[in-house]
Amino acid sequence: MKFEDAIADLIADAVINLPRDVEKALQKAMEVEEEPAKTQLKAILENVRLAREQKKPMCQDTGTPIFYVEMGINFPFKHDIKDSIIEGVRKATKLVPLRPNAVDVLTGKNSGDNTGLFIPYINWEITDGDDCIITVMPKGGGSENMSTLKMLKPGVGLKGVKKFVLEWMVEAAGNPCPPTVVGVGIGGGADIAMKLAKKALLRKVGERHPNKEIAEMEEELLNAINSTGIGAMGLGGKITVLDVHIEIAHRHPASLPVAIAVQCWANRRKSIRIDKEGKIWNID
């Protein structure tokens, strides 16, 4: 199979089939909720089932194509990956089909095939080994509009960080299609915090950070946001977020950057591995 076809299939898989961990978390939320949130969660789960059955994208916003590539230093097909990703996006746009979501900032013109300046966006990482792992995150616009960054005064400490995240998610309310997954990046610098926040969304729902202190902060924020009562679609309820994932970087003494990346319930992400023979494997 050509790499570009594998990429097109990967995108199709991502926009059609919601990861099982997310579906399970939604199911659990539906079981504990009361009306009117219950109706919303039932509709979401029914929609997830129909998408899988009819092989249609679960949401009409098939997102901005964001890729994460972990490229082995000895992977033999390094040269082919970038072009294959771009071509794969074009193919998927036609075949699935995806909604064309790449608009020229100056002219307002939609490119029609989901490609353009810096789009698809590819995050590159060089790793040891001879294989290549490619992850796609089709990122919806409604939840992306609720992402933010604030450069806090270091004096407010982690208490201030938590307060900022909580207050922000209350103001976001129903806009990002809750129940959401929230990625938080703390430290580094403005760009680093945002990258960490977004990458944190790739973690499975329910998976805690290996650092115990961060894991506790994740739980604390998860419970705090859910206790506000925003609920599914902002209509009121117990479950506003399915999970909170935090990543950190060392910070400058004068800075405390906090980035928040919000992902809608359609928490789409899928990965493949290409081995040194060029064989393609689906990975969970």
Added chain:
Amino acid sequence: MEYRLKLPVSEKDILKIKAGDIIYIDGLVVTARDEAHKKAIELYDAGHELPVNFSEVAVFHCGPIIKRNEEWEIIAAGPTTSSRMEIFEYDFIKRFRTRIIIGKGGMGKRTTEACKEFKAVYAAFTGGAGVLAANAIKRVRDVFWLEELGMPEALWVFEVENFGPLTVTIDSHGRNLTEEVKERARKNAEKITF
């Protein structure tokens, strides 16, 4: 309460609907996002005729995926974030007297005022439920402004059957459910200490 409504609806039908009710609708639904709202208002104010009678249909904040086969095939058509249309909705309802607005995420003060003044409701379709919505759309009857505005922003005229569940969050009596939830959530957040 739960209602099944056939479009066009009367003022009497609208008055009985309360925030929190669930409605399902049959009839014509027309998609309109930011650009379409803006253009419709501009054309009306310049004295031009519009391709759709907005008083008889439900307006749906939606940018669908539609495939052109021999007929239009609706792939996915869930709601988009309604708060972007807040800047237009009062003027839109005032001019066109649309009685049902459908979207997601809720709308603000001005839309609540318009719903009260001109007897309309705003109802939320579950965000992201694009296939569920597509299954309730029986056919694309027409499309306008496609060339100029592109697929997501065009006016798509859908024939719908049992379209829902739609949760009414703004009624014609001045209630706004999502704003009430947000107000309560702010108070709850204030009580949390880290």
